[in-house]
Amino acid sequence: MSLRLSSSFIVGFFLSLATCVAQHTLMIAAAADLTALEPELARHASLRFVTGASATLAQQIENGAPYDVFLSANARFVDDLASKRKIEPNSVKAYAIGRVGVLWRDGKPHRIRDLAQNWVRFVALPNPQLAPYGVAAQQALEHAGLWEFVRQKAVYGENVRQALQLFESGNADAVLTSAALLQDKNPQVIPPDWHQPIIQKAGIVSASPNQAEAQKFLDFLLSPAGQAIFAKFGFSPPNQ
Numbered sequence: 001m002s003l004r005l006s007s008s009f010i011v012g013f014f015l016s017l018a019t020c021v022a023q024h025t026l027m028i029a030a031a032a033d034l035t036a037l038e039p040e041l042a043r044h045a046s047l048r049f050v051t052g053a054s055a056t057l058a059q060q061i062e063n064g065a066p067y068d069v070f071l072s073a074n075a076r077f078v079d080d081l082a083s084k085r086k087i088e089p090n091s092v093k094a095y096a097i098g099r100v101g102v103l104w105r106d107g108k109p110h111r112i113r114d115l116a117q118n119w120v121r122f123v124a125l126p127n128p129q130l131a132p133y134g135v136a137a138q139q140a141l142e143h144a145g146l147w148e149f150v151r152q153k154a155v156y157g158e159n160v161r162q163a164l165q166l167f168e169s170g171n172a173d174a175v176l177t178s179a180a181l182l183q184d185k186n187p188q189v190i191p192p193d194w195h196q197p198i199i200q201k202a203g204i205v206s207a208s209p210n211q212a213e214a215q216k217f218l219d220f221l222l223s224p225a226g227q228a229i230f231a232k233f234g235f236s237p238p239n240q
Helices: 007-023 032-041 054-062 075-083 112-116 132-143 147-153 160-168 179-185 211-222 224-232
Strands: 026-031 047-052 069-071 093-098 100-104 123-126 154-157 174-178 198-204
Touching: 026 032, 026 054, 026 211, 032 047, 032 160, 032 179, 032 224, 047 054, 054 069, 054 075, 069 075, 069 211, 075 198, 093 132, 093 211, 093 224, 100 132, 100 179, 112 147, 123 132, 123 147, 123 160, 132 147, 132 160, 132 174, 132 198, 147 154, 154 160, 160 174, 160 179, 174 179, 198 211, 211 224
Parallel strands: 026 047, 026 069, 123 154, 123 174
Antiparallel strands: 069 198, 093 198, 100 174
């Protein structure tokens, strides 16, 4: 006896299957400094990342973008969305502390004060108006007494990844950006006491239909296994 299925039944079945899969694939709004971590994080859950400046992602969430989890490089954006009930307040957690790295055109280590030398024509930075790493880079340069020299030759990316792209495209002789993006390039890391801590926070989007799965993912980020991934890419633990 053969079983004959109508085309409408088959189409309906696969649409239902696709919907089921989609419901268990979390949409993650991720700060640009997490780009290098995405493949490793995706081994532990079904994830789809949308990466960008934290300020831009926060605005998208406020406007109703269908994300499940927000991983921000700037704690303020998560806290602000939680106060507006766009992020579940009880889900908000600090998950890492970022570090600023420096890379030079010749690939060699230099004294940080060499940024003021004439041979350094342009220095790429994340925009301090948009990115916490830009704020931290400016604070570090102020601490070193170099900001007045560097600001005259600074070129800005919207986020840490765009700042690195300016450097890699030959439009800067040095770059200060997220150390996590430079891990395979042996960067110099700015001492953490030169700037305010880059506290990175996460939260579950209130409108997400996948609250349970999102919470499991956040629990993983704070677990020893999740924190080991962050440490591998140069982040400090959130309780440091």
